[in-house]
Amino acid sequence: MREKVAVCEVGPRDGLQMAHEIMPTALKTRWIAAIAQAGVGEIEVGSFVPPKLVPQMADTEAIVKAALQQPGLRVMALVPNLRGAQAAYAAGAHGVGVPVSVSEGHSRSNTRKGTMEQVAEVRRIVEWVREQDRPMAIEPGCATAFGCAIDGVIPLEKVIETAVALAEAGVDAVALADTVGYGNPAQVRKMVRAVRAEIGDKLTKLHLHDTMGLGLANALAGLEEGIRSFDSALAGLGGCPFAPGASGNIVTEDLVFMLESMGFDTGIDLQRLIAARELLHEGVPAEPMYGQVPKAGIPKTYRARAPVHA
């Protein structure tokens, strides 16, 4: 039995929100279906934010409803506030992510609230969701935990403080997010240990960007600290509109290659995953497509065993 690692595809949200073109709803739906059918078990399909601010996400309600048709898929949406969470609930999302920037500067740019004000918003979401008939998971991420393009170095104590406040607000899970990709593997190990010491298994996931090329090394550090859930984006699409210089998320294809090569079970068919790039390219043809494995091709050694030595 291989140990399972969950890969959550965030391209339809974190990726497309930064794209210059708007991907048509029907194509987005087909793209998400292709990713789900490649075996990805969880997809952040969009965000419930004002369409005036992020027009790429205007169809999130329709996208959530369509994604719910994929058998076994965990359908996630990003919401900045209670209003967004209510919309996600109404659409039927299984869970919501909520960005909570540890950096005050990024927090104010991103949500117009300070860090602890945004934690209070998360608490309101928890209270409201717990009163509803149906459960919906609330899984905020500590954004800019590893450094910020606006505020620079983020003290570890501030990350711990934020994660603890979120856990105390009653959320289901907390992620640590390297929103701008400034993190390094030593920092990942240290932060995961420190946060887990305070909130235990409520810390579930890392959200990493590849801005400095360290994305997979950072994922490896997290993996070795026991993290078993990672956000990533097909073709490394993505960024953050309020973090200048931030490039894309870690590449799902390369992440899956790494995890499977190391003997973990992602449940994902890499060949089918790579094929899903075509629909993405059709939808946003001007966007650069990253990923080394799709470029080089899956090598014949992938998941093969060594021959018996003569």
Added chain:
Amino acid sequence: MREKVAVCEVGPRDGLQMAHEIMPTALKTRWIAAIAQAGVGEIEVGSFVPPKLVPQMADTEAIVKAALQQPGLRVMALVPNLRGAQAAYAAGAHGVGVPVSVSEGHSRSNTRKGTMEQVAEVRRIVEWVREQDRPMAIEPGCATAFGCAIDGVIPLEKVIETAVALAEAGVDAVALADTVGYGNPAQVRKMVRAVRAEIGDKLTKLHLHDTMGLGLANALAGLEEGIRSFDSALAGLGGCPFAPGASGNIVTEDLVFMLESMGFDTGIDLQRLIAARELLHEGVPAEPMYGQVPKAGIPKTYRARAPVHA
């Protein structure tokens, strides 16, 4: 005191040998000088191979002599055989790398000898060099140790066997080379442990390629296993003429960023290192330049300390 990690720049050899253009000698010399002056302590400046086979390396003698003018620089050259080693010695190189492919198929393509025949050639080099007046380090690499585009999966026992035979031949150091970039971090850890168990500190270095995007993750795994020396190429230049599909070496700029961010001391000024890309681009303008740090820019958090928490 920060712990030191050695970065050996192999772009002038492993990079330029694959370039479509031939970099003029004077420019190559200036480029190597710029890398040395950025603080890189060791550069593989070329290879002593037949100019008919690799015309890009025809000026290696002149390049070695010019590189020797850089104060404190360890000047390395790659040699496939005794004749090459004699030429490297005559030019004044401080040390030579010798490729010894663990894969029989790759070994025959690359050197027209099987693995153990090439080990015998290394033994001849050791015997000849030890008879000379001046020392010259002999540091072969176990090529294709992590998998081969021709032979596929390489059994770990064959890597150990090759490394042990090289150590017994009396070499100064042995490197493990992921020539085609098929390796993964779990494999790196396992192989470093297994080889070190047999040859101890003779195992010094990893030579990694980023074919599948796992280059820095693999470097991290090696680092955590105690490896303190890495080959890399500025702008990720490089590949292997006999390994179809192999893309470039790990990117020196990103490697240095990772190591320094983690608190290691490479002795390298990242800003000056990035500036050396200009000369490379001038020399081989058609070659793609990789590297995330040069693209994103060095972030303000680089080697900065966290502010005192209010």
